[in-house]
Amino acid sequence: MTAPVEADVLIIGGGGAGCSAALHLARRGARVVLLERGLVGSQASGANYGGVRQQGRHPAELPIARRSHEIWRRLPELLGTGCEFVQTGHLKLARNEAEAAELVAYLDVAASHDLRLEFLDGAALRRRFPWLGPAAIAGSFAPEDGSANPRLLSPALARAARQAGATLLEQAAVTACQHEGGRFVVEAGGRRFRAERLLNTAGFWGGQVAAWFGEAVPVRPHTPNMMVTEPIPYVIEPNVGVAGGNVYLRQIPRGNVIIGGGHGMGDPAVPMSRPLAQVTLQAMRRAAALVPALEGVSVIRSWSGIDGMMPDKIPVVGPSGTTPGLFHAFGFSGHGFQLGPAIGAILCELALDGRTETPLEGLSIRRFLAPRPMPAGAAMT
Numbered sequence: 001m002t003a004p005v006e007a008d009v010l011i012i013g014g015g016g017a018g019c020s021a022a023l024h025l026a027r028r029g030a031r032v033v034l035l036e037r038g039l040v041g042s043q044a045s046g047a048n049y050g051g052v053r054q055q056g057r058h059p060a061e062l063p064i065a066r067r068s069h070e071i072w073r074r075l076p077e078l079l080g081t082g083c084e085f086v087q088t089g090h091l092k093l094a095r096n097e098a099e100a101a102e103l104v105a106y107l108d109v110a111a112s113h114d115l116r117l118e119f120l121d122g123a124a125l126r127r128r129f130p131w132l133g134p135a136a137i138a139g140s141f142a143p144e145d146g147s148a149n150p151r152l153l154s155p156a157l158a159r160a161a162r163q164a165g166a167t168l169l170e171q172a173a174v175t176a177c178q179h180e181g182g183r184f185v186v187e188a189g190g191r192r193f194r195a196e197r198l199l200n201t202a203g204f205w206g207g208q209v210a211a212w213f214g215e216a217v218p219v220r221p222h223t224p225n226m227m228v229t230e231p232i233p234y235v236i237e238p239n240v241g242v243a244g245g246n247v248y249l250r251q252i253p254r255g256n257v258i259i260g261g262g263h264g265m266g267d268p269a270v271p272m273s274r275p276l277a278q279v280t281l282q283a284m285r286r287a288a289a290l291v292p293a294l295e296g297v298s299v300i301r302s303w304s305g306i307d308g309m310m311p312d313k314i315p316v317v318g319p320s321g322t323t324p325g326l327f328h329a330f331g332f333s334g335h336g337f338q339l340g341p342a343i344g345a346i347l348c349e350l351a352l353d354g355r356t357e358t359p360l361e362g363l364s365i366r367r368f369l370a371p372r373p374m375p376a377g378a379a380m381t
């Protein structure tokens with residue numbers, strides 16, 4: 001094999017997290033090479049529901065969500081496209097008193113992170129959103145939240161990263177890594193790449209990358225079931241969810257309603273994922289109970305995708321517990337699309353400065369394991 005390609009930072013995985021990291025690193029002048037097994041954005045980052053939501057997030061990831069929100073607002077100047085991000089607000093509904101109490105309890109969490117959130121009782125809810133049915137008895141509305149087009153974000157980040165000088169290689173699956181003499185040597189597509197720092201942004205497969213470095217964690221595949229309807233008259237302006245999360249929906253201005261709820265199936269080894277008809281029907285029934293205008297509307301497409309789910313439903317973000325120079329960001333547990341832009345900024349700071357301004361408490365990989373360092377020079381495949 002020929003001499004390795006030298007870089008300052010190598011990135012495994014070209015979803016929203018990895019492409020954003022490549023962009024931030026290249027803008028700081030680092031030599032960066034991103035290696036993507038398929039095409040950028042071809043896994044969860046391109047298949048998701050498109051919810052860009054801060055409301056309801058675990059307090060440990062709210063600082064990242066707040067930082068990401070600022071980047072989402074600046075996407076046009078950063079990327080030359082806003083990726084169809086619209087701040088329509090996110091409306092979270094309660095269908096019983098226990099769920100309403102959950103919404104009330106979250107008001108304090110939001111306030112402690114300066115997240116604007118307004119509680120609406122049944123009467124206020126129906127005045128403001130007359131298209132809602134009787135199933136919703138209360139709601140909380142986050143005006144800064146909204147949605148975006150998941151097909152656009154990763155390719156736009158990748159394009160901007162390339163323009164800033166990053167090398168992004170597609171159809172380049174990483175098959176082996178070594179850490180020797182303080183440097184990572186990574187094999188992909190019959191070539192070798194070498195750098196002092198390595199970013200693990202491999203989505204669900206980030207668990208496999210972490211295991212190569214003696215950090216096996218209990219990540220499992222998460223396959224949300226998605227569908228889109230035929231167009232109907234545009235009335236549903238906000239992104240809508242429910243306490244408990246078993247259904248969520250948003251309407252795009254041309255009329256189609258995108259609905260999620262329940263789980264499809266998938267095999268990360270292939271990788272492949274697909275929706276399940278019974279789950280699609282059940283989500284449609286739940287959606288029509290919230291928005292009666294959806295009764296009898298045709299579903300024109302359904303799909304799924306694979307994300308990494310951690311046992312505590314929050315991602316692994318931060319330095320490796322075993323290997324200096326390795327930084328993880330994976331296992332986003334079904335809600336990493338909104339976080340992606342900030343994750344790239346954070347990984348860039350960790351890789352180049354050794355620290356980040358964004359608190360990462362509670363997200364370390366160390367919460368899952370007692371680290372066992374790999375022997376120096378050991379091969380990891």
Ligand SMILES: Cc1cc2nc3c(=O)[nH]c(=O)nc-3n(C[C@H](O)[C@H](O)[C@H](O)COP(=O)(O)OP(=O)(O)OC[C@H]3O[C@@H](n4cnc5c(N)ncnc54)[C@H](O)[C@@H]3O)c2cc1C
Nearest residue numbers: 013015017037045048049051174203305332335336337338
């Ligand atoms: C159906 C669905 C709906 C969702 N809805 C939302 C939502 O509304 N809002 C929200 O915030 N989040 C949502 N999510 C979650 C969100 O999509 C993910 O958390 C986020 O996209 C993860 O981004 P990522 O860059 O970490 O991973 P990915 O997008 O999975 O990217 C990882 C990349 O790594 C590559 N890779 C893996 N192994 C290797 C290797 N060995 N060599 C090279 N490359 C490799 C993969 O090919 C992949 O492209 C949803 C997820 C799904 C599946």
